[in-house]
Amino acid sequence: MQLETYISDLLYRYECVTIPNFGAFLTQRVSATIDDNTNTFYAPKKVVSFNEQIQKNDGLLAHYIADIEKIPFEIANKKIAKRVKILKSYLTQGETLTFKNIGEIVFNSEGKILFEPSYHLNYLTDSFGLTQFVSPLVTREVYKEEVETIEKVIPIAVTTEKRKTRPYLKYAAIAFIALTLGGLGASKFYVNQIETHNQLAQEEATKQLDSKIQQATFSLNPLPAITLNVTKQTGNYHIVAGAFRIEENCDKKIKQLKADGFSPRKIGVNKYGLHQVVYGSYETGAEALKAIREIRKTHNKDAWLLVKKLD
Template sequence: MHIETYISDLLYRYDCVTIPEFGAFLTKRVSATLDESNHTFFPPKKVISFNEQLQHNDGLLASYIADAEKIPYEIAVQKISKQVKSIKSFLTEGETLSFSTIGDLALNTDGKIVFEPSYNSNYLTDAFGLSEFEVSHVNREVYKQQVETLEDVIPISITPERREKRSYLKYAAVALIALTVGGFAASTFYINKVETHNQLAQEAANQQLDAKVQEATFIIENPLPSATLTVEKQQGKYHIIAGAYRVEENSDKKIAELQDLGFKARTIGVNKYGLHEVVYSSYENSNEALIALRDIRQTYNKEAWLLVRELE
């Protein structure tokens, strides 16, 4: 079993992929960057790191392997455990374990795992199809020097005819400025008149509205107490999927059933297959979502899975 293939698939969809009893691969999004030394732009990407402390089985990797290989979940857990023993033995012998699209793992002198990420793959799906590109440097200063050289070689002279034309242009410019100032003054006067008219009309309308309100005012001797309704809106891009239903009524029944159990169940819309997706709940934090997913699988539904998607 090539476990790195399954890990690579999951890194496109999740921020944390744990190998039980070994460690976890984590991803963090970074923005596009510019290498000024060689004028190269790099697209946004996911940076991969490794944390040896995160070894608890959250069920994500085992569930994915079980589904991909069509085997029971327990068998998938056993396969992972066997693979981990082989990996640890390989590292203990001083060898470097290379995951082609993820990175290299090795032990340092203190017996700790050192991870060197690979830059051959970009696990950020939003940047699919984008690649680095290099741009040429713009030599603006060189062009400026060339212009200054031309001015020294070919001086600009003004003949009497050109002076006469420039005098005409000067008078025309003065006339244009005078016309502009006069037009601006007239425009300002007109705008002030319009604003005064609008203000008077607005005051008259407000007086008529006050009179109508006074005529329609009435008193309730025993008014009903006011009620405050608080609606909690679920947020977050981590959704624990309970099921997907072709018939919307079935999804409504499932939501009611889960709400009776205390979950904040709801539907998050229709997927590309035309199925109504029902979630146990949604989370903003990936760690909280994985903890809740593990509890749901152990207690309610071992087929539940985690969907990462921003909702509109």
Template structure:
């Protein structure tokens, strides 16, 4: 069985693909980057990593294999177990093992699995069709303006005779300056008057309000007893996703149905694709979350999955 092909298919859709008794392949979105040294533009992608500590079966991989090969869930689990045993035995004999379109794995000196991802395949569906691009370097020239050379070509000179022949320029400049000063002083006086008026009006309004408050009396003959409400806020960073919807009204219908089935369903906001997410419930403990996930997949929704995220 080519286990790599099934893992590859799931990496397009999910952020975590667990191989039971082996480890988990994790994906994380990486923004577009530019290599200034080579003038290369890289599109956004999903960076793949491997965590050997996550080995507990969440049923995702086995369910997918069972659906594709049309076999029972237990047989799919047995196939995964055999393939994992084969990979572990090969790791002991070989220097490394290559997983097609995913990466290569090897054992370090302590017998732990180390993983080096391949970059030949982009698992981010948003970046479909985008390839890396190399752009030629852009050369820029700085032009200096030589004032001296411009003056040599077009000399600007005002002779004494011309200034004397047109004295009205001097009077016009003086008039413009006088108008500017008077306008500035007048506008400043006008602004000060407005501020003074607003302050007086505000003080008067505050005084009237204080008198009305002091004169008012409130008598309640039969006061109602105080009611204390205790609101429990869902906590936990493990959320079992029931679905994601473009129209928010559809979320309310799904939540009503799930609550009728006994789930603590709710909305947890909008994801990066603009879809409103609905969860069956949230859990603080990872084991409780995946235990509930297996029960939901077996009895309600085989496409349910776990989102690991801290919500504000």
């Protein structure tokens, strides 16, 4: 029994998944962060932790296994207990337990459980498609220091005596302002003339178009009725193929998946403004998990399950 696979599936939807008589995996939402040392931006995520004090059987894991493997609830509990016994024996022998995409558990020198989470998988479904990125360091102060250095080497100063010896500059400035104002006036008059001409031309074109429409005779032949059988996908379990900022990329993904034999569709935009494409939607979790395992194995190892009721 791949216990870590079932736990990983449940961590997408629940904040606590308990292994009876062993401990519980907990998730806590963390906002987006920035590493000041590396200028790296990290998307929001769920941080996984482990609490060995929570061991009471809440039935969540057993019910899920019973539903997936089509076995009675009592049999599922027995399989979990058998697996827990093996896990504890490994720990007492000093071995490290590795739960794929979740983390590693080991006993320390005092016999306490230590848990090291894995960051390969983000269990926060709202952050799907958002990856970390590095921004280059802004160096505005460097340019400011360079300018200050240049000013020290080549000082710029205008004295009163120099202004008096060049009176022609004043008259040149006055002439420049006069020419600029005259040019602006002429430019404004010219633009107004063009706008008036364009408006008259637009009105004439509209009149000619209306005249041609009134003279035209349209003959519409009724077409034979066509019956289309459309299968509407339903269910709250969706296997997500990707999320895209640009909707055109979303359409390209759908075209690609159709060429691969799938029946993809768009399910709308999430709260981060990303257009989501799914392989399909399913009525039960068992159907969805069976499909996603096959998709991960043969087509896309990064496909993930979204449990959401669509409007």
